[in-house]
Amino acid sequence: xxVVSQHPSRVICKSGTSVKIECRSxxxxxxxxxxxRQFPKQSLMLMATSNEGSKATYEQGVEKDKxxxxxASLTLSTLTVTSAHPEDSSFYICSAxxxxxxxxxxxFGPGTRLTVL
Amino acid sequence: DAKTTQxxxxxxxxxxxxxxxxxxxxxxxxxxxxxxxxxxxxGPQYIIHGLKNNETNEMASxxxxxxxxxxxxxxxxxxxxxxAVYYCIAINSGGSNYKLxxxxxxxxxxxx
Numbered sequence: 230x231x232v233v234s235q236h237p238s239r240v241i242c243k244s245g246t247s248v249k250i251e252c253r254s255x256x257x258x259x260x261x262x263x264x265x266r267q268f269p270k271q272s273l274m275l276m277a278t279s280n281e282g283s284k285a286t287y288e289q290g291v292e293k294d295k296x297x298x299x300x301a302s303l304t305l306s307t308l309t310v311t312s313a314h315p316e317d318s319s320f321y322i323c324s325a326x327x328x329x330x331x332x333x334x335x336x337f338g339p340g341t342r343l344t345v346l
Numbered sequence: 347d348a349k350t351t352q353x354x355x356x357x358x359x360x361x362x363x364x365x366x367x368x369x370x371x372x373x374x375x376x377x378x379x380x381x382x383x384x385x386x387x388x389g390p391q392y393i394i395h396g397l398k399n400n401e402t403n404e405m406a407s408x409x410x411x412x413x414x415x416x417x418x419x420x421x422x423x424x425x426x427x428x429x430a431v432y433y434c435i436a437i438n439s440g441g442s443n444y445k446l447x448x449x450x451x452x453x454x455x456x457x458x
Contacts, residue, residue, distance in 0.1 A: 233389075249377070261444070263445070263446075265448075271431075272448040272449060272450055272451065273384075273390065273445070273448040274446055274448075275447070278445065294367075320387070322389045322390070324389075324390075326444065326445075332395075333378075333439035333444070334380075334395065335446055336392055337382075337389035337390045337391070337392070338389050339388055340387070340388065340389045341390045341409055342387075
């Protein structure tokens with residue numbers, strides 16, 4: 230299957246700082262990428278849909294000014310958590326949508342564990 | 347997208363087949379059934395998907411009932427590394443509002 234990478238895999242930061250997470254599709258182009266968040270013992274929750282060359286679409290309850298998304302190319306989307314606070318500590322996972330030969334599949338990155346002190 | 351229902355947990359002996367059920371009684375004609383799994387502290391891994399025909403790949407087989415109201419994911423020879431949460435999702439893959447909605451899934455525990 231297609232490969233999606235995330236960087237960094239783990240980050241610890243102080244409260245009030247901003248953190249940028251990168252998501253890359255390594256062997257395919259993705260016009261659409263997605264950002265999820267997962268708290269301990271819970272399922273993945275979609276935060277936003279990122280479309281190349283246009284503004285991201287955020288799910289209800291997700292602050293767009295706090296979670297900045299940039300999808301500058303067909304292989305890269307970034308999520309910036311601005312002014313992070315301890316309650317933003319979570320597992321952030323991206324995915325990239327591949328449409329190939331009539332098959333439509335989302336492939337996920339390995340996730341980024343964010344800890345805000 | 348149609349709601350799916352899965353048992354919260356299942357056990358399987360190593361080397362035996364693991365059969366994971368999923369109910370999607372309200373699925374519409376253009377919705378596909380996707381299966382993903384998530385091993386602890388990792389991102390979800392795509393397994394397989396299908397519309398109405400049974401599908402098989404190197405990881406698993408997907409059996410969809412003729413009325414499409416339920417399906418079964420089969421891991422033919424489960425190993426300890428198959429222990430994970432398995433998610434069944436019904437979605438219109440060709441739609442513009444293409445979003446995967448993860449439920450609670452089934453925690454499959456493969457025992458030695």
